[in-house]
Every structure is written in C-alpha cells, then in structure tokens.
Amino acid sequence: MASRLEPLLRRMYAPIYRIGHRQATNYRCPICEYVGPFRSKANRQDAKCPRCGALERARFQYDVLRREMPTGQTRRVLHVAPEPGVARLLTAKFDEYVSADLERSDVDVGLDVQQMPFPTAVFDLVFASHVLEYPERDDVALTEIRRILAPGGAAVLPVPLMHQRTVDRVERHPVTKVLHEPGLDYFDRMRTIFDTVDVIRSTDVDPTIQPFVRSRDRSVPMPLEESPGVFIDMMPICRVDYG
C-alpha cells in the first residue's frame, strides 16, 4: 500500500517543495516534466526530482535514450534490471518490450546475461545499466548481448565509473557485490566486441536536467571531475553494423 501511495504523495509534495525553495536554481526533470528546484540526497546536492524521485543518473540516461534510440522496422527491446522511468519510455517507444533480471521476480524473463535464453539477432535495443560489473565473465556477457542484437541494433550499457583504470577483483566486494570496478578504460572492452561504441558524457546533454553528481564527499571516488565537486557520468552506446 505504501508503495502505491508514494507516487501520489510525491505529486502532491512537489509543488509545495517548489514554493518553499523559491530562491533555489530551477531544473527540469525529463522523466516527469517537473520544473523547479531539486532535492539533495545524502551528500549530493540537487540530486533528486521531488515529483518522481528520479536521480542524476536516471535523468541523464532517460534524456539520452529518448534522443538516441535506434529506428527500424521491427522494434523490440530488452531491458535488463529495469528502472521504472526508463521502462515507461521503452514500453511507449517500442512495439515489443521484454524485461529481465537475474534475481527479481517482477520481470518477464529471469536470466543470466552470460547465457541469454534468446535466439540470435532478435532485439533492436538492449538497455542494461550498472549490470556488467556483476557477472564473472563480463566479456562473455558483452558477446551474448551482441549475439542477440539484430543488424543495425544497439546496446546501451552504462557502468559506474569508480577509478581511472578498471579493477577486476578476485572476490566480490563485500558490500557492493561487484567483481569489476570500471575505470575510464572500461569502454575499450566494449570496443573489442561491438562495431562502434559512442560514449556520451553528461556534459553533452541539456544542463537544466542536472545530470551531474554534485558532492564534496570524497569517500566515494569518481574519476571524472568537471569542476570542484561536479562529477561527469558517461553512457556508452554500442552498435552493431547492418550486415
């Protein structure tokens, strides 16, 4: 019940938040179209949309996806580890939408990205955000993602940027459970599997959606600092050529 009430309460709360923070910078949420100041979250300033709850990464990814989605005849999308905002966008834009996850039960298909239960060349888009850091063989996962993409298809595969250079762990991180901690060189792994990889930065999108992590907290290292306390996110679009 609480989860069903939450969106309603947020919609009622957003205009009140806006009035209470009239002096603050106004931003625009591309997911719910709210315009006004954003909320802070933990040590991150201007992080959260008060209306739909979307954070920096979700707004950045949504904005890029809306612009960059492939066009074609058959339009079928696979959404791994689905986020609600992106799920709504993909459902509206594609003829066929398939959600998937390794552990969750609220999806269409349970799967391991290292061994996908799909025939070859059946999807036009695969979207999997912050997924590749978990499988033991991320190279096998990338090969599988390419295999299920149709000619002309694309995979959008953002990873959390943690270091200058990628660290592959021997054992999973005790808290985050990741095996791979991506650095700025991580996109080279995608380039060995896909025909082209375009990396879009949060500096490439409309700054009024506030796509940056703004934080003075140095306990979570992020490698790309645009200006003091403003960190850049990156979003790789991995393409398969038309045969």
Ligand SMILES: [Zn+2]
């Ligand atoms: Zn919003």
